[in-house]
Amino acid sequence: MDLKVNDYTTDDGLTVINVEGEIDVYTAPKLREKLIDLVNKGKFHLLVDMEKVEFLDSTGLGVLVGGLKRVRAHDGSLELVCTQERILKIFRITGLTKVFGIHDSIEEAQEKRKSAK
Amino acid sequence: MATVEVSFSALPVHVRTARLIVTAVARRSGVAETLLDEVRLAVGEACSRAVEAHRRHCPDEPVRLELSGNGRRFEVVVDDSVPGDDAAGTATLGAAPTASPAERDERDFSESAADLGLAEDVAELGLAVIAGLADDVEIATTPKGVQIRMSWPIGT
Numbered sequence: 001m002d003l004k005v006n007d008y009t010t011d012d013g014l015t016v017i018n019v020e021g022e023i024d025v026y027t028a029p030k031l032r033e034k035l036i037d038l039v040n041k042g043k044f045h046l047l048v049d050m051e052k053v054e055f056l057d058s059t060g061l062g063v064l065v066g067g068l069k070r071v072r073a074h075d076g077s078l079e080l081v082c083t084q085e086r087i088l089k090i091f092r093i094t095g096l097t098k099v100f101g102i103h104d105s106i107e108e109a110q111e112k113r114k115s116a117k
Numbered sequence: 118m119a120t121v122e123v124s125f126s127a128l129p130v131h132v133r134t135a136r137l138i139v140t141a142v143a144r145r146s147g148v149a150e151t152l153l154d155e156v157r158l159a160v161g162e163a164c165s166r167a168v169e170a171h172r173r174h175c176p177d178e179p180v181r182l183e184l185s186g187n188g189r190r191f192e193v194v195v196d197d198s199v200p201g202d203d204a205a206g207t208a209t210l211g212a213a214p215t216a217s218p219a220e221r222d223e224r225d226f227s228e229s230a231a232d233l234g235l236a237e238d239v240a241e242l243g244l245a246v247i248a249g250l251a252d253d254v255e256i257a258t259t260p261k262g263v264q265i266r267m268s269w270p271i272g273t
Contacts, residue, residue: 022133024129024132024133024161024165025129025132025165025168025169026129026130026132026133055136055157055158055161057158057161057162057165057243057246058162058165058242058243058245058246059165059243061242062242086154090158090246093245093246093249093250094242094245094246094249
């Protein structure tokens with residue numbers, strides 16, 4: 001299955017990126033381009049919704065890390081929504097659970113963002 | 118004895134094909150359904166690493182996969198053909214004269230993760246995933262290239 005990437009920005013300035021399909025060495029460039037494009041447009045607070053991601057490999061992890069670095073250069077944030085165990089396992093194995101904020105839902109991420117302000 | 122041998126052109130799109138084949142053969146060999154995701158991911162990582170190494174140094178050479186089951190273990194061997202290549206994918210041979218956008222991004226990824234304070238060398242991220250998922254892994258660097266051998270139990 002190919003990768004589908006869509007985004008929208010909420011009223012509180014959070015840009016949600018819905019990702020659907022497989023993120024691997026073939027499709028990861030599409031996600032990378034989207035993250036770069038958003039940062040270039042001044043969107044520095046990103047939330048990647050991975051609930052419909054069917055597969056993620058280290059290339060995809062690399063793209064997310066690259067995106068995180070880009071937004072941090074602008075004092076931004078890149079967090080994730082993910083409850084799928086098979087995807088979370090990859091973050092745990094690589095130690096990236098310590099690097100990314102991972103939420104159970106978009107609403108939860110928004111609530112935490114609100115309370116942190 | 119190998120039951121299935123696959124050779125594929127070193128193109129990223131074929132890594133997905135390899136994952137599909139490996140998953141199908143693993144299922145047929147009797148690997149438990151709960152392990153199939155791990156097999157798929159670990160073999161995909163090994164194939165991605167080999168494809169990237171070939172693209173840099175020998176794009177016309179196919180990547181080789183060997184799948185076998187002896188009734189007790191399902192074994193997968195992924196071979197690249199980049200002599201002197203180390204397992205992290207940073208070959209000791211001369212680099213390609215012009216870096217492709219993908220290669221530039223890959224370096225950017227390494228720097229990115231390093232800046233974020235990741236403990237491990239991120240060039241080895243894929244290998245860390247393999248090591249974390251495969252039940253048994255051996256990585257050998259030979260004069261002919263890198264060979265990654267992984268296996269999982271058959272049955273419950």
